[in-house]
Amino acid sequence: xxxxxxxxxxxxxxxxxxxxxxxxxxxxxxxxxxxxxxxxxxxxxxxxxxxxxxxxxxxxxxxxxxxxxxxxxxxxxxxxxxxxxxxxxxxxxxxxxxxxxxxxxxxxxxxxxxxxxxxxxxxxxxxxxxxxxxxxxxxxxxxxxxxxxxxxxxxxxxxxxxxxxxxxxxxxxxxxxxxxxxxxxxxxxxxxxxxxxxxxxxxxxxxxxxxxxxxxxxxxxxxxxxxxxxxxxxxxxxxxxxxxxxxxxxxxxxxxxxxxxxxxxxxxxxxxxxxxxxxxxxxxxxxxxxxxxxxxxxxxxxxxxxxxxxxxxxxxxxxxxxxxxxxxxxxxxxxxxx
Amino acid sequence: xxxxxxxxxxxxxxxxxxxxxxxxxxxxxxxxxxxxxxxxxxxxxxxxxxxxxxxxxxxxxxxxxxxxxxxxxxxxxxxxxxxxxxxxxxxxxxxxxxxxxxxxxxxxxxxxxxxxxxxxxxxxxxxxxxxxxxxxxxxxxxxxxxxxxxxxxxxxxxxxxxxxxxxxxxxxxxxxxxxxxxxxxxxxxxxxxxxxxxxxxxxxxxxxxxxxxxxxxxxxxxxxxxxxxxxxxxxxxxxxxxxxxxxxxxxxxxxxxxxxxxxxxxxxxxxxxxxxxxxxxxxxxxxxxxxxxxxxxxxxxxxxxxxxxxxxxxxxxxxxxxxxxxx
Numbered sequence: 001x002x003x004x005x006x007x008x009x010x011x012x013x014x015x016x017x018x019x020x021x022x023x024x025x026x027x028x029x030x031x032x033x034x035x036x037x038x039x040x041x042x043x044x045x046x047x048x049x050x051x052x053x054x055x056x057x058x059x060x061x062x063x064x065x066x067x068x069x070x071x072x073x074x075x076x077x078x079x080x081x082x083x084x085x086x087x088x089x090x091x092x093x094x095x096x097x098x099x100x101x102x103x104x105x106x107x108x109x110x111x112x113x114x115x116x117x118x119x120x121x122x123x124x125x126x127x128x129x130x131x132x133x134x135x136x137x138x139x140x141x142x143x144x145x146x147x148x149x150x151x152x153x154x155x156x157x158x159x160x161x162x163x164x165x166x167x168x169x170x171x172x173x174x175x176x177x178x179x180x181x182x183x184x185x186x187x188x189x190x191x192x193x194x195x196x197x198x199x200x201x202x203x204x205x206x207x208x209x210x211x212x213x214x215x216x217x218x219x220x221x222x223x224x225x226x227x228x229x230x231x232x233x234x235x236x237x238x239x240x241x242x243x244x245x246x247x248x249x250x251x252x253x254x255x256x257x258x259x260x261x262x263x264x265x266x267x268x269x270x271x272x273x274x275x276x277x278x279x280x281x282x283x284x285x286x287x288x289x290x291x292x293x294x295x296x297x298x299x300x301x302x303x304x305x306x307x308x309x310x311x312x313x314x315x316x317x318x319x320x321x322x323x324x325x326x327x328x329x330x331x332x333x334x335x336x337x338x
Numbered sequence: 339x340x341x342x343x344x345x346x347x348x349x350x351x352x353x354x355x356x357x358x359x360x361x362x363x364x365x366x367x368x369x370x371x372x373x374x375x376x377x378x379x380x381x382x383x384x385x386x387x388x389x390x391x392x393x394x395x396x397x398x399x400x401x402x403x404x405x406x407x408x409x410x411x412x413x414x415x416x417x418x419x420x421x422x423x424x425x426x427x428x429x430x431x432x433x434x435x436x437x438x439x440x441x442x443x444x445x446x447x448x449x450x451x452x453x454x455x456x457x458x459x460x461x462x463x464x465x466x467x468x469x470x471x472x473x474x475x476x477x478x479x480x481x482x483x484x485x486x487x488x489x490x491x492x493x494x495x496x497x498x499x500x501x502x503x504x505x506x507x508x509x510x511x512x513x514x515x516x517x518x519x520x521x522x523x524x525x526x527x528x529x530x531x532x533x534x535x536x537x538x539x540x541x542x543x544x545x546x547x548x549x550x551x552x553x554x555x556x557x558x559x560x561x562x563x564x565x566x567x568x569x570x571x572x573x574x575x576x577x578x579x580x581x582x583x584x585x586x587x588x589x590x591x592x593x594x595x596x597x598x599x600x601x602x603x604x605x606x607x608x609x610x611x612x613x614x615x616x617x618x619x620x621x622x623x624x625x626x627x628x629x630x631x632x633x634x635x636x637x638x639x640x641x642x643x644x645x646x647x648x649x650x651x652x653x654x655x656x657x658x659x660x661x662x663x664x665x
Contacts, residue, residue, distance in 0.1 A: 043531060161620075188392035188393055189556065189558070189597060189600045189601055190392065190596060190597060191620065193600035196602075197614075197616055215529070215530055216530075217530075217604040218601065218602030218604045219602045221602060221604050221606045221609045222612075223602075242607065245604065255531065257604060259533065259534040260530060260533070260534070260559070261560050261564075262559055262603065262604060263558060263559045263586070263598070263601050263603060264603050270541075271537055271563070273532070273535040273538060274534070275535075277531075277532065278529075278531075
């Protein structure tokens with residue numbers, strides 16, 4: 001295998017206020033291959049969105065700063081680019097779609113204006129060519145009567161339709177990488193199914209890589225090739241989608257999977273919640289960030305931070321206890337019975 | 339005297355319409371949003387009825403119609419045999435003590451200027467249940483019950499996380515010793531790892547106090563986990579109502595089937611093999627719902643009759659469905 005499309009090395013992002021420093025992303029590394037779909041799963045505040053904003057160089061400054069790391073994309077370190085060079089990458093080679101299509105579209109610009117601008121800027125099309133292409137893009141994402149809707153404004157579209165416009169916008173310049181930040185969280189389940197179906201089809205047609213950020217372990221199961229699980233600014237586990245669900249090696253991943261009610265579960269069993277709440281990132285725990293909530297933690301876990309280690313081929317976990325899912329479950333049963 | 343054999347709550351042909359008027363001040367009525375358009379169901383003592391549907395289907399408005407906020411356009415709400423739509427507001431206020439609500443957004447549903455003690459004590463004060471130091475004692479007891487440290491009574495809502503705030507909201511709902519609690523999306527604003535804590539808490543409290551729940555949510559897996567029977571709503575009407583296993587194992591209505599197939603399963607192997615029914619289009623506006631069956635614009639099976647006549651809800655040995663095509 002050649003060089004991955006995107007390779008992030010030791011990325012650290014902090015937010016600084018007059019009172020405190022919050023580490024939103026603490027030295028994470030991962031890569032995305034060409035044509036691969038990767039899911040980043042985590043709860044609010046886990047750093048999943050900030051780590052992607054860093055790739056786009058859109059971390060809100062001056063409070064937010066990337067303090068360490070390299071982001072290799074097509075042989076270049078994006079962190080070395082000047083603003084003009086970065087603008088040429090953003091929207092063209094890497095596109096991002098956001099959770100809330102209402103706040104990410106400009107309410108005083110028509111949908112046509114939104115779509116035409118990047119086409120003229122990045123691809124050098126004339127206004128007429130760009131308009132033709134804009135209509136094609138809207139048709140491609142399933143907006144009925146596309147030619148007439150070009151002059152409509154964002155508020156004239158429903159939530160699902162707005163998200164389709166966002167996707168058309170993201171794909172307008174044939175990006176190599178599409179970053180989707182919780183694009184279906186604000187949508188109903190039947191509309192979510194439509195959008196996921198659309199992204200699956202377009203991914204095939206465009207042959208692009210996709211990073212899908214979500215908190216929903218259900219969505220990624222059917223959509224991605226590989227999963228990265230984030231907790232409290234760290235990558236705690238990464239594996240192929242099959243390995244992750246079949247044999248989760250990090251207690252947090254295992255905890256998440258046992259905390260959600262499942263439609264495919266045989267009978268109602270009591271859920272096993274993860275006790276407590278995520279740590280305060282302005283004052284993170286010294287050892288493993290999950291240790292205070294982990295049912296398996298030892299003295300080591302509280303004093304020393306584990307590193308992300310390969311526990312099976314292609315399967316990485318940031319845990320001192322290199323246990324299998326089965327071992328974790330039997331250990332948990334022993335504790336419960338004791 | 340309340341009869342313990344009758345259901346605790348019976349809703350009959352409930353309609354909640356919101357008037358649309360045009361013009362300033364004395365605008366004339368030009369239409370209505372038919373948020374709830376004739377729903378009937380009963381909730382037995384001690385059971386949980388799940389009410390599930392997509393945004394705008396009228397599930398939350400049904401909950402509000404039950405507590406008479408606003409007063410429904412028509413229909414009956416029989417709570418313990420008393421029709422709440424017919425009683426005066428003073429009697430209603432006293433009856434509401436038995437009917438409490440837990441809201442979706444724990445950030446918006448707690449007054450930021452009140453301490454935890456004031457928030458939880460308010461129902462007791464309003465209904466004159468406890469006096470003096472007994473109030474504080476009871477607040478402490480309630481906090482303990484919902485898994486919070488009783489010492490937090492002097493704090494304000496902003497000092498708590500989402501999950502903790504939801505616990506405060508639950509403590510407030512319990513303060514007046516209600517028999518019936520409407521839970522309107524109580525966990526959807528919470529993080530995944532916290533949701534299970536609140537689900538388990540609500541279940542424990544139900545067992546401990548023999549509570550009856552109306553559980554309103556959009557997440558089908560959560561509703562299945564939580565409810566004994568489930569009603570599926572679409573555009574102001576109930577399309578299917580059955581007990582848990584019947585609804586999830588043998589859904590009859592085409593909408594329920596599509597809804598269930600749209601829920602992603604946290605299992606990559608099954609996800610790859612699954613047949614998914616992807617509905618076309620979106621939910622029509624409740625201002626101008628389609629003629630006939632409300633689902634006909636998106637139904638993959640719709641026949642001529644579905645565009646002409648609204649299907650009545652029919653009972654197939656306890657499994658109720660409103661669809662012309664179900665035999």
